[in-house]
Amino acid sequence: MAIGFETTSPSTAYALLHDPPKNFSVLSCHRLLPPALKALFAMGEVRIDGLIQPGHVATITGIDIFNEFAGPKGVPQVVTGFEPLDLLMGVYMLAKQVKEGRSEVENEYARVVRPEGNPKAREMLARAFKAEDRAWRGFPVLPLSSLEVADELQDHNARLVYEDILKDAPKVKEDMGGCRCGEVLRGIIRSEECPAFGKGCSPKRPMGPCMVSREGSCNISYRYRE
Numbered sequence: 393m394a395i396g397f398e399t400t401s402p403s404t405a406y407a408l409l410h411d412p413p414k415n416f417s418v419l420s421c422h423r424l425l426p427p428a429l430k431a432l433f434a435m436g437e438v439r440i441d442g443l444i445q446p447g448h449v450a451t452i453t454g455i456d457i458f459n460e461f462a463g464p465k466g467v468p469q470v471v472t473g474f475e476p477l478d479l480l481m482g483v484y485m486l487a488k489q490v491k492e493g494r495s496e497v498e499n500e501y502a503r504v505v506r507p508e509g510n511p512k513a514r515e516m517l518a519r520a521f522k523a524e525d526r527a528w529r530g531f532p533v534l535p536l537s538s539l540e541v542a543d544e545l546q547d548h549n550a551r552l553v554y555e556d557i558l559k560d561a562p563k564v565k566e567d568m569g570g571c572r573c574g575e576v577l578r579g580i581i582r583s584e585e586c587p588a589f590g591k592g593c594s595p596k597r598p599m600g601p602c603m604v605s606r607e608g609s610c611n612i613s614y615r616y617r618e
């Protein structure tokens with residue numbers, strides 16, 4: 393099962409394109425970042441003052457993919473790394489843009505992110521995958537927001553190879569017994585505002601995906617709550 397954004401999908405593409413053994417297949421759950429950002433803006437549920445853009449995604453995509461969210465109708469954005477000082481610097485650069493009335497895409501993570509990204513990785517992505525519509529947790533179906541194994545590589549597409557098994561797999565339920573991950577993901581509530589946070593739901597007994605993953609908002613909020 394292959395998960396993640398533009399950050400991780402090149403590794404899957406590499407495996408698919410380099411003569412994998414016959415019994416190697418991929419269930420691709422890879423997603424693309426820009427369609428989700430576009431949906432967030434279109435839904436208009438939260439007022440976004442600025443965006444810290446993910447440095448690991450930009451390492452692959454380059455920084456121009458964020459331009460559509462900049463300009464007079466957009467918001468300030470800073471591509472940022474993951475060390476505490478990177479984030480602090482990113483927030484500083486965002487605040488400076490707000491103060492100066494600018495809405496540009498700046499790159500704090502210049503020691504890793506090149507403006508043009510990684511063309512070789514993108515070329516592999518283009519050969520190994522095709523973009524498809526897909527529903528996201530907390531969002532409707534987002535057009536061309538996921539990566540499916542390319543037509544030429546269907547022998548390695550687990551959705552086809554294991555079609556008989558997967559047809560009985562339970563569908564993802566949007567209603568998860570009071571879990572409010574969808575709203576957390578869209579920035580409408582903070583994790584702590586979910587009634588189950590720290591009560592019925594904790595990293596040891598997670599009720600939803602935001603608490604399962606160590607990168608999930610609820611999991612992080614729980615671990616650093618004091």
Ligand code: SF4
Pocket residue numbers: 570571572573576583586587588589590593594598599600601602603604610
């Ligand atoms: S993962 Fe847990 S704390 Fe987070 S929204 Fe779902 S139920 Fe609430």
